[in-house]
Amino acid sequence: MLRSLIVPIALLAAACSPPATQEAKTDDMNMSEPATPAAAGPITSTGTVTQVDAAAGTITINHGAIEAVSWPAMTMQFTAENPAILQGIAVGDTVSFELKSATETSVVTSVQKQ
Numbered sequence: 285m286l287r288s289l290i291v292p293i294a295l296l297a298a299a300c301s302p303p304a305t306q307e308a309k310t311d312d313m314n315m316s317e318p319a320t321p322a323a324a325g326p327i328t329s330t331g332t333v334t335q336v337d338a339a340a341g342t343i344t345i346n347h348g349a350i351e352a353v354s355w356p357a358m359t360m361q362f363t364a365e366n367p368a369i370l371q372g373i374a375v376g377d378t379v380s381f382e383l384k385s386a387t388e389t390s391v392v393t394s395v396q397k398q
Contacts, residue, residue, distance in 0.1 A: 338373075
């Protein structure tokens with residue numbers, strides 16, 4: 285008896301289930317704002333240069349915490365948006381720098397000796 289009910293119950297469950305490809309309703313969701321807001325304004329920090337390669341357009345900086353992007357203090361390599369900004373910067377220099385944006389945090393747009 286139980287075996288004869290398995291197939292009809294499985295078919296009924298499949299018929300009552302929503303299709304796997306059905307999209308979630310988003311009519312009542314505000315899709316104009318990002319889930320996590322991007323940092324407003326320039327994102328700046330200071331640190332000590334540990335490596336610089338002007339030819340490759342990269343700089344490694346041991347920097348303090350950057351609250352605007354929720355970063356702890358760390359040493360990180362950045363790519364210069366324009367490698368010319370690295371001219372005159374040397375290992376050991378204390379610098380201030382600006383990140384391109386909250387979504388392009390590995391790119392620096394400005395590096396200046398302190």
